[in-house]
Amino acid sequence: MRRVAVIGVGVTKFGLHDRTSAELFADAAGDALTDAGIAASAVQALYYGNVVGGETEHQLHTGPQAASVLGIPSVPTTRFETACASSHAAFRHAVMEIGAGVSDVILVGGAERVLNVSTAESTEYFAYASDAVWEQPLGLTFPGVFALIARAHMEKYGTTEAQMAAVAVKNHRHGALNPKAQFQKQITIDQVLRSAYVADPLKLLDCCPFSDGGAAVVLASEEVARRHRKPVWVLASAAASDWMLLGDKRDLARVPATERAAAAAYRQAGLGPTDVDVVELHDCFTIAEIVATEGLGLFEPGAGGRAAETGLTSLGGEVPVNPSGGLKAKGHPIGATGAAQIAEIVTQLRGEAGPRQVDGARTGLTHTLGGNTATVLVSLFGRD
Amino acid sequence: MTEPVITARAFFERARAGQLTAVRCGSCGELAIPPRELCPACHARAWQPVPLVGEGTITSFTVIRVAPRAHAADAPYAIAVVKLQEGVSILGRIVDIPLDKVAVGLPVRFRPLGAQDQTSIGFGPLG
Ligand SMILES: [Zn+2]
Numbered sequence: 001m002r003r004v005a006v007i008g009v010g011v012t013k014f015g016l017h018d019r020t021s022a023e024l025f026a027d028a029a030g031d032a033l034t035d036a037g038i039a040a041s042a043v044q045a046l047y048y049g050n051v052v053g054g055e056t057e058h059q060l061h062t063g064p065q066a067a068s069v070l071g072i073p074s075v076p077t078t079r080f081e082t083a084c085a086s087s088h089a090a091f092r093h094a095v096m097e098i099g100a101g102v103s104d105v106i107l108v109g110g111a112e113r114v115l116n117v118s119t120a121e122s123t124e125y126f127a128y129a130s131d132a133v134w135e136q137p138l139g140l141t142f143p144g145v146f147a148l149i150a151r152a153h154m155e156k157y158g159t160t161e162a163q164m165a166a167v168a169v170k171n172h173r174h175g176a177l178n179p180k181a182q183f184q185k186q187i188t189i190d191q192v193l194r195s196a197y198v199a200d201p202l203k204l205l206d207c208c209p210f211s212d213g214g215a216a217v218v219l220a221s222e223e224v225a226r227r228h229r230k231p232v233w234v235l236a237s238a239a240a241s242d243w244m245l246l247g248d249k250r251d252l253a254r255v256p257a258t259e260r261a262a263a264a265a266y267r268q269a270g271l272g273p274t275d276v277d278v279v280e281l282h283d284c285f286t287i288a289e290i291v292a293t294e295g296l297g298l299f300e301p302g303a304g305g306r307a308a309e310t311g312l313t314s315l316g317g318e319v320p321v322n323p324s325g326g327l328k329a330k331g332h333p334i335g336a337t338g339a340a341q342i343a344e345i346v347t348q349l350r351g352e353a354g355p356r357q358v359d360g361a362r363t364g365l366t367h368t369l370g371g372n373t374a375t376v377l378v379s380l381f382g383r384d
Numbered sequence: 385m386t387e388p389v390i391t392a393r394a395f396f397e398r399a400r401a402g403q404l405t406a407v408r409c410g411s412c413g414e415l416a417i418p419p420r421e422l423c424p425a426c427h428a429r430a431w432q433p434v435p436l437v438g439e440g441t442i443t444s445f446t447v448i449r450v451a452p453r454a455h456a457a458d459a460p461y462a463i464a465v466v467k468l469q470e471g472v473s474i475l476g477r478i479v480d481i482p483l484d485k486v487a488v489g490l491p492v493r494f495r496p497l498g499a500q501d502q503t504s505i506g507f508g509p510l511g
Pocket of ligand 1: 409410411412413414423424425426427428
């Protein structure tokens with residue numbers, strides 16, 4: 001496989017927008033091309049993540065639509081849908097296409113628009129990522145899936161609601177340093193613990209928000225990347241899947257797809273968890289961050305809650321997690337999230353993250369989880 | 385050719401009559417619910433339907449307070465993963481148990497929910 005680099009990144013502010021998802025993507029993609037200093041005519045393919053366009057915008061065929069709105073209609077374009085991990089799945093396939101020598105420059109990104117519909121509607125559409133025959137008819141929701149995981153983690157390891165709240169407080173503290181974040185204000189443990197239950201034991205402030213937004217990254221072969229400033233190298237990109245049905249998951253307190261994807265990524269890169277300086281991971285709910293830090297090998301199974309509570313995952317801590325504010329504070333436009341996480345790690349490894357910079361970060365990791373934990377992507381990045 | 389695996393439709397027809405059904409692999413003995421095409425343990429395609437007792441215990445649960453539109457009138461309601469006495473687990477709606485009595489380890493018994501063409505999996509009190 002040829003070496004692959006990220007040479008440009010772009011992210012819109014996340015939150016409420018009066019623009020279509022294609023416009024949001026195009027905005028981010030324009031910024032990514034400018035950041036890369038590369039002409040749009042050099043782009044040989046677009047790999048695109050979008051999830052509920054059919055439901056919220058009555059728009060399918062979102063790949064070529066996004067390419068048309070951007071103004072590069074003739075490149076081969078494919079939409080990826082792996083729920084919340086969509087644009088990270090798109091990224092992995094672009095890495096393989098460049099690695100295989102098929103293309104030299106690929107644009108990867110994603111976008112989502114959901115704030116144009118009601119919370120009841122978006123709650124329903126997100127639940128479509130669970131099984132339509134066996135689970136949706138029970139009234140299962142996305143928070144419900146992670147509430148079941150949280151309860152299992154509490155039973156098995158003694159994880160507390162206060163430890164989960166510590167994740168939300170930390171990510172809001174980080175988000176307050178990110179001008180692109182949906183929430184740029186700090187919150188307290190007490191506010192989290194006193195917020196209303198959405199799906200017990202998860203409360204409103206354990207949950208990431210619904211968000212609109214777009215993100216894009218430009219990938220290039222080593223030969224092209226060498227002509228651009230500060231290439232950030234893709235050291236690994238791995239995917240894993242798991243059973244859809246919650247009843248089929250042998251241990252709800254763990255996410256086997258995270259463990260498998262992480263093991264594959266570490267193997268590809270010849271690295272281990274202790275080599276990682278900065279992490280952007282999938283904190284759609286506070287418990288998801290705790291379980292992910294364990295699945296990625298940053299902490300032992302069961303130790304993730306205590307790690308969050310004692311500040312090990314804060315900026316300045318042992319291994320800073322979600323310096324961007326994470327999905328919790330930065331926002332979670334589901335089709336854009338994987339690309340946005342990659343953009344943050346690239347910014348960190350370039351040393352351009354300003355007040356949220358992890359000092360001296362040389363190796364970064366992104367982790368994106370799809371829906372009911374049935375899809376996970378893990379990628380590793382390094383700088384020269 | 386093998387015997388047809390029990391379909392989701394056939395599963396729910398049996399469920400509507402009060403019978404929870406799993407499938408057992410004729411090759412390695414693996415038990416699975418709901419039915420699927422290949423045995424996940426040995427990849428054989430030799431399932432036989434097996435009636436289950438329908439009793440189990442809650443291994444995790446949640447109370448859904450913000451519901452999808454179709455279930456908004458039911459909220460709040462409990463959903464649980466139930467480990468059946470035969471060893472397999474399945475997700476179901478908890479009914480006829482007060483929400484503050486739902487707990488990990490609580491014994492429950494299968495009961496079909498819904499009417500006509502839409503049956504779903506429920507669990508109620510054992511006694
Ligand atoms: Zn078998």
